Amino acid sequence: MVSRIEHPAGGYKKLFETCEELNEPISAVVVGVIPEWLSGSLLRLGPGMFEIGAEPFYHLFDGQALMHKFDLKNGHVTYYRKFVKTDSYVRAMTEKRVVITEFGTAAYPDPCKNIFSRFFTYFRGIEVTDNCLVSVYPVGEDFYACTETNYITKVDPDTLETLKRVDLCDYLSINGVTAHPHIENDGTVYNIGNCFGKNMSLAYNIVKIPPTQKDKTDPIAKSEVIVQLPSSERFKPSYVHSFGMTENYFVFVETPVKINLLKFLTAWSIWGTNYMDCFQSNETMGTWFHLATKDPAKYIEHKFRTSAFNLFHHINSYEDNGFIVVDLCTWKGHEFVYNYLYLANLRENWEEVKQAATRAPQPEVRRYVLPKDVHKEAQGKNLISLQYTTATAVMRSDGTIWLEPEVLFSGPRQAFEFPQINYNRFCGKDYSFAYGLGLNHFIPDRICKLNVKTKETWVWQEPDSYPSEPIFVQTPNSAEEDDGVLLSIVVNPGADQRPGFLLILDARDLTEIARAEVEAIMPVTFHGMYKP
Numbered sequence: 198m199v200s201r202i203e204h205p206a207g208g209y210k211k212l213f214e215t216c217e218e219l220n221e222p223i224s225a226v227v228v229g230v231i232p233e234w235l236s237g238s239l240l241r242l243g244p245g246m247f248e249i250g251a252e253p254f255y256h257l258f259d260g261q262a263l264m265h266k267f268d269l270k271n272g273h274v275t276y277y278r279k280f281v282k283t284d285s286y287v288r289a290m291t292e293k294r295v296v297i298t299e300f301g302t303a304a305y306p307d308p309c310k311n312i313f314s315r316f317f318t319y320f321r322g323i324e325v326t327d328n329c330l331v332s333v334y335p336v337g338e339d340f341y342a343c344t345e346t347n348y349i350t351k352v353d354p355d356t357l358e359t360l361k362r363v364d365l366c367d368y369l370s371i372n373g374v375t376a377h378p379h380i381e382n383d384g385t386v387y388n389i390g391n392c393f394g395k396n397m398s399l400a401y402n403i404v405k406i407p408p409t410q411k412d413k414t415d416p417i418a419k420s421e422v423i424v425q426l427p428s429s430e431r432f433k434p435s436y437v438h439s440f441g442m443t444e445n446y447f448v449f450v451e452t453p454v455k456i457n458l459l460k461f462l463t464a465w466s467i468w469g470t471n472y473m474d475c476f477q478s479n480e481t482m483g484t485w486f487h488l489a490t491k492d493p494a495k496y497i498e499h500k501f502r503t504s505a506f507n508l509f510h511h512i513n514s515y516e517d518n519g520f521i522v523v524d525l526c527t528w529k530g531h532e533f534v535y536n537y538l539y540l541a542n543l544r545e546n547w548e549e550v551k552q553a554a555t556r557a558p559q560p561e562v563r564r565y566v567l568p569k570d571v572h573k574e575a576q577g578k579n580l581i582s583l584q585y586t587t588a589t590a591v592m593r594s595d596g597t598i599w600l601e602p603e604v605l606f607s608g609p610r611q612a613f614e615f616p617q618i619n620y621n622r623f624c625g626k627d628y629s630f631a632y633g634l635g636l637n638h639f640i641p642d643r644i645c646k647l648n649v650k651t652k653e654t655w656v657w658q659e660p661d662s663y664p665s666e667p668i669f670v671q672t673p674n675s676a677e678e679d680d681g682v683l684l685s686i687v688v689n690p691g692a693d694q695r696p697g698f699l700l701i702l703d704a705r706d707l708t709e710i711a712r713a714e715v716e717a718i719m720p721v722t723f724h725g726m727y728k729p
């Protein structure tokens with residue numbers, strides 16, 4: 198699953214260039230035959246504007262949200278994209294400068310304002326961004342583009358029009374929620390987010406949004422916090438990007454990448470500070486695993502500990518004979534991986550890109566196994582009796598349970614990231630296959646498949662081609678877990694014609710079924726969904 202390709206031409210730099218939105222969908226040229234049953238839309242989000250006039254954005258997670266759509270119908274394909282008209286975007290367009298502070302770029306006061314109005318803007322504090330460049334997901338019958346703050350933006354999945362901004366703080370006690378909710382087949386949405394409570398009390402709150410209501414009222418109005426998980430440090434919550442869910446449990450991994458709350462809250466009144474400035478690593482805590490039951494939603498007090506890693510994406514979790522199996526895309530160590538994702542670094546020439554990635558935390562796909570029942574008398578023994586894994590959990594004299602993982606995939610500076618599974622059928626259940634985007638020194642250059650039971654791997658890769666997270670779509674009425682297709686947006690900036698395409702792979706062996714090519718280059722996209 199490691200890359201066989203180098204990138205001396207630096208075509209990946211195009212992933213980080215501003216593009217224009219489209220006035221109408223454009224037709225694609227289809228090579229191959231698209232399955233008849235594949236009728237729907239691939240929706241994806243990412244940054245599309247990397248500067249406002251002469252003011253650059255500095256970090257990969259700062260550019261203004263661009264929503265992409267590939268429509269598939271009767272073997273034909275069209276491509277469309279629009280900027281999401283967030284406050285961040287609209288005000289930047291109006292004032293022709295960065296108005297709202299983004300993840301790694303601070304906004305400055307309007308130089309045209311007089312000293313008094315600048316003074317009052319200062320004391321209003323810095324506004325939290327609604328730049329929803331990370332993903333899109335359904336809530337009831339609606340679709341929301343999101344980042345990780347308290348703002349989500351309702352969009353029309355057909356026209357890509359921006360409909361309204363929703364402030365989750367109006368309904369829930371949270372400061373933000375992840376862009377990786379879990380969605381059950383009936384439409385129930387679960388998510389997790391930081392909550393900086395009253396008296397500086399800190400917790401991670403799990404929230405539940407019910408499915409479509411009989412009376413057609415907005416399900417978000419009925420959302421609630423169902424359980425609180427404690428923070429390892431009083432004033433420093435950890436950064437949380439995703440969480441795990443089995444049939445009966447929530448799994449939350451608390452990593453050593455911390456938000457310094459005092460800095461975060463005070464920084465908001467100091468011009469020039471951004472979100473990235475507020476992170477700091479805890480060099481001694483390692484990583485903590487937390488469990489809670491789903492129904493009734495209740496925190497479980499066991500103290501699961503392991504060595505330090507960064508975690509962005511859970512792959513899947515499931516229960517097996519009294520154990521909880523948790524598969525993760527980890528990055529070893531406590532240094533924040535996002536420190537390596539400044540645009541200046543990603544736009545470097547290939548040799549420099551490789552050099553920088555050598556110093557960064559190293560990726561590894563790992564399986565951790567947590568015992569549901571823990572007995573004090575079992576001190577010093579491995580509590581895991583599942584025959585198929587080498588993962589261990591050992592109770593120590595202080596009552597903590599030390600976890601050691603089984604490595605499912607490891608390659609130097611070769612990440613299996615942006616994982617996907619056959620979600621509708623296998624989320625929370627014993628499963629075999631994970632699909633992912635292969636990062637070569639942080640550059641996405643292949644699509645990978647991993648059999649988590651046998652560790653067998655498959656790869657799709659082409660020279661000078663930069664794919665996105667592969668989304669699995671199941672063949673209707675199929676029995677096999679991997680009977681379906683993978684959809685990925687690929688750019689090949691060196692191509693003479695039609696440098697961007699929708700790639701359709703057979704999920705069984707990653708062979709190409711078809712591609713739908715367009716006369717456009719798409720900047721990087723992070724996450725998205727297939728809407729049948």
Ligand SMILES: CCCCCCCCCCCCCCCC(=O)OC/C=C(C)/C=C/C=C(C)/C=C/C1=C(C)CCCC1(C)C
Binds near residue numbers: 614
């Ligand atoms: C697709 C290829 C990309 C090329 C390089 C990728 C390298 C990947 C390395 C690891 C994987 C990382 C995955 C991250 C994916 C992603 O989509 O991240 C985007 C995240 C964003 C934009 C997060 C924004 C978060 C904000 C603004 C949070 C704000 C807050 C806090 C920091 C504290 C609590 C309050 C609040 C306001 C929520």
Ligand SMILES: [Fe+2]
Binds near residue numbers: 438510
């Ligand atoms: Fe993510």
